[in-house]
Amino acid sequence: MxxxxHGKSAVVTGGAQGIGLAIGKALAQQGANVALVDVDPRRAAEAAEQLSTEVSSQVVGLGCDVTDEEAVRAAVGGAVAEFGRLDVWVNNAGITRDASLRKMGVADFEAVMNVHLKGSWLGVRAAADVMREAGSGSIxxxxxxxxxxxxxxxxxxxxAKAGIVGLTKSAAKELARRGVRVNAVQPGLIRTAMTEAMPPEVFAAREADIPMKRAGTTDEVAQAxxxxxxxxxxxxTGAVLEVGGGRYM
Structure with missing residues (x-):
């Protein structure tokens, strides 16, 4: 362990599976108390219960729709009530609604923008309210x-993912003098349930484009x-860390 x-507390949105769960596990293994947040409260609770058996720190599951301002504030309040503090907030929740420009409906565009970009903005804002007062924190x-x-x-x-870079840098500039850091991670091709569903030949072609010639793991994203x-x-602060095996460098 x-x-x-040690002694820190963290919230990870989209924390019930995939990259989010790997992040929660990495933080908990290093001694943090962790709240795994998911739009499905039952799934969040199950993931937290499972992770609790693997680490000595405290892990809880919280339900939260990251597009709902009050729900995000409640998640912040829930973590503070549970752990007494909030040191780390990870905006990880996301969805995909892929389609060509011609075929994509406005509803699918808005759904993805709302979860990724609006959700991250709401998370940054709510977490910053607590961290600003504490004079420290990492988003x-x-x-x-x-x-x-x-x-x-x-x-x-x-x-949405490009917008998150702009959000990160803007928030980092606003919050730096209050001791709060804001950074972003840009994963490349990572082995998750979503990418495993890709046709094998498409996945292989993507891997071939990567200088390291392989996809990354959720644990490698979590370590970053x-x-x-x-x-x-x-x-x-204000940094964007690529975790992509050298792709697009």
């Missing part, structure tokens, strides 16, 4: 290499978030 985050926003390069069929997702969440990155 590590001590990098980590999950962008994507799609926000750097753009992906065909993902004009909604790519736009852990770095930005911890005091190891105490003089880093």
């Amino acid at each position: 590590g001590v990098l985050m 980590v926003n999950m962008s994507s290499l799609s926000g750097k390069s753009g992906n065909p069929g993902q004009s909604n997702y790519s736009a 978030v852990l770095f930005l969440a911890s005091d190891m990155s105490s003089y880093i």
Whole structure:
């Protein structure tokens, strides 16, 4: 059991599965008390219960729709009530609604923008209210290499992920003097349930484009978030850390 985050508390949105759960696990393994937040309260509770058996720190599950301002504030309040403080907030919740420009409906564009960009903005704002008063804290926003390069069929997702970079830098400038750091992580091709569903030949073609010639793991993304969440990155704010095996460098 590590001590990098001993005595700290963290919230991870979209924390019941995939990259979010890996992030929660990495933080908890280093001693943080962790709240796994998910739009499905039951799934959040189950993930928290399972993770609790693997770590010695406290893990709870909270239901939260990140597009709902009051729900996000309630998640912040719930974490503070549970742990007595809020040191780390990770905006990880996300969805996809892929389609070409011609075929994508406005509802699908708005749904993706709302969860990724509006959800991250609400999270930054609510977490910052607590961290600003404490004079310390780390917020980590999950962008994507799609926000750097753009992906065909993902004009909604790519736009939202690019927007998260702008949000990160703006918030970082506002909050730096209050001791609150805001950074972003841009994962590339990562092995998750979503990418495993891709046709094998498409996945292989994507891997071939990566200098390291392989997809990344959820744990490798989680370690980057852990770095930005911890005091190891105490003089880093407004940064965008690519975790993509060298793709698009």
